[in-house]
Amino acid sequence: MGARNEGSRLVATGGxxxxxxxxxxxxxxxxxxxxxxxxxxxxDPSGLRLLGGMVAMAxxxxxxxxxxxxxxxxxxxxxxxxxxxxxxxxxxxxxxLTVPELYxxxxxxxxxxxVFVLCYGAVRVLHLxxxxxxxxxxxxxxxxxxxxxxxxxxxxxxLLLVGSAFTGKAQxxxxxxxxAIDYLGIFxxxxxxxxxxxxxxxxxxxxxIVIIALGESIIAIGVGVSGFPLSAPVVGAAALGLLxxxxxxxxxxxxxxxxxxxxxxxxxxxxxxRLARDAYTFLHLPLVAGVVLTALGMKKTLQQVADxxxxxxxxxxxxxxxxxxxxxxxxxxxxxxxxxxxxTKHRSPVLLVGGAxxxxxxxxxxxxxxxxxxxxxAALVTALVLVPDAAAQPRVTATG
Numbered sequence: 001m002g003a004r005n006e007g008s009r010l011v012a013t014g015g016x017x018x019x020x021x022x023x024x025x026x027x028x029x030x031x032x033x034x035x036x037x038x039x040x041x042x043x044d045p046s047g048l049r050l051l052g053g054m055v056a057m058a059x060x061x062x063x064x065x066x067x068x069x070x071x072x073x074x075x076x077x078x079x080x081x082x083x084x085x086x087x088x089x090x091x092x093x094x095x096x097l098t099v100p101e102l103y104x105x106x107x108x109x110x111x112x113x114x115v116f117v118l119c120y121g122a123v124r125v126l127h128l129x130x131x132x133x134x135x136x137x138x139x140x141x142x143x144x145x146x147x148x149x150x151x152x153x154x155x156x157x158x159l160l161l162v163g164s165a166f167t168g169k170a171q172x173x174x175x176x177x178x179x180a181i182d183y184l185g186i187f188x189x190x191x192x193x194x195x196x197x198x199x200x201x202x203x204x205x206x207x208x209i210v211i212i213a214l215g216e217s218i219i220a221i222g223v224g225v226s227g228f229p230l231s232a233p234v235v236g237a238a239a240l241g242l243l244x245x246x247x248x249x250x251x252x253x254x255x256x257x258x259x260x261x262x263x264x265x266x267x268x269x270x271x272x273x274r275l276a277r278d279a280y281t282f283l284h285l286p287l288v289a290g291v292v293l294t295a296l297g298m299k300k301t302l303q304q305v306a307d308x309x310x311x312x313x314x315x316x317x318x319x320x321x322x323x324x325x326x327x328x329x330x331x332x333x334x335x336x337x338x339x340x341x342x343x344t345k346h347r348s349p350v351l352l353v354g355g356a357x358x359x360x361x362x363x364x365x366x367x368x369x370x371x372x373x374x375x376x377x378a379a380l381v382t383a384l385v386l387v388p389d390a391a392a393q394p395r396v397t398a399t400g
Contacts, residue, residue, distance in 0.1 A: 144193030152185025224302030290332030297325025330358030
């Protein structure tokens with residue numbers, strides 16, 4: 001029966017379920033939120049702020065993942081579920097407004113760190129309650145929800161509340177501990193109870209969030225040159241930045257997405273749940289984080305190329321930004337290699353070597369002009385996606 005005829009009921013999905021327009025609408029709020037994380041790191045490009053940005057990214061990723069799982073078993077365009085999604089969107093929008101002040105709360109107004117934590121807790125509670133109501137007869141589901149609330153939600157939430165009373169390094173480290181407990185708690189709660197009803201839907205949802213992250217890298221190019229005159233170096237740098245994003249897109253959707261979805265489809269029961277958890281919930285986080293870090297590097301690179309009053313074209317990037325430009329790509333490539341290994345059990349020397357080179361290229365970037373560094377990065381990413389890799393297209397089996 002169509003969702004429109006179900007009124008306020010939560011409507012179960014089927015094995016052929018695909019992403020609905022309601023979920024695409026839900027994702028829109030995360031576009032802005034990811035942009036805010038990049039801005040948070042760009043405002044104070046230090047190692048500590050970089051860590052703080054990744055902590056915020058991990059918490060926001062959990063908010064998104066909760067409803068990617070829920071939307072796989074309950075139709076997002078049913079009346080009740082859509083109301084929940086809009087409520088979560090409102091809460092996450094408030095979260096995005098707090099991100100710039102997470103680690104440097106401005107005087108006056110509401111305390112941004114506390115508002116962030118309270119909104120984060122509200123999202124997690126809405127997720128658990130909606131899941132609980134989705135199938136009252138599923139005792140395994142209710143059992144895992146109770147364990148999740150006790151092990152993976154409540155303790156980290158307390159730590160986040162404690163951390164919101166601090167500032168600087170202490171706040172970031174306390175919140176980092178909360179993230180670690182939250183992610184570890186998922187392993188302690190067990191697999192039985194969670195379901196992946198439609199592998200195609202689950203894979204498509206995660207592909208869309210990768211596109212959103214890549215979209216942020218393109219937005220970063222525009223933001224970096226905003227307010228500066230258009231020049232030939234700016235045009236060239238923008239084209240190179242787009243080439244990097246296009247290379248990462250091609251790598252994911254031509255070499256990773258299809259084998260991962262095929263393997264997920266081939267498995268059933270708890271085996272499918274474990275693969276979904278490992279390959280999508282966990283390994284897609286560094287994929288997205290890598291793109292966000294690269295966006296930070298591209299934003300600063302474009303800004304430096306465009307701002308001829310303060311920078312010369314021969315000046316290199318400095319500090320953590322010099323690492324973020326290639327390092328973000330390195331994180332993406334190494335996460336891609338891990339994803340390929342987890343889903344197909346095949347190693348990719350091309351991804352491993354390329355990822356390692358990018359991850360440790362920061363010191364070299366500080367020695368060459370920023371535009372030259374971006375040129376070499378674009379050339380490297382292009383070469384990585386064009387060089388044949390025997391491990392990139394392995395035969396997918398249901399066992400092993």
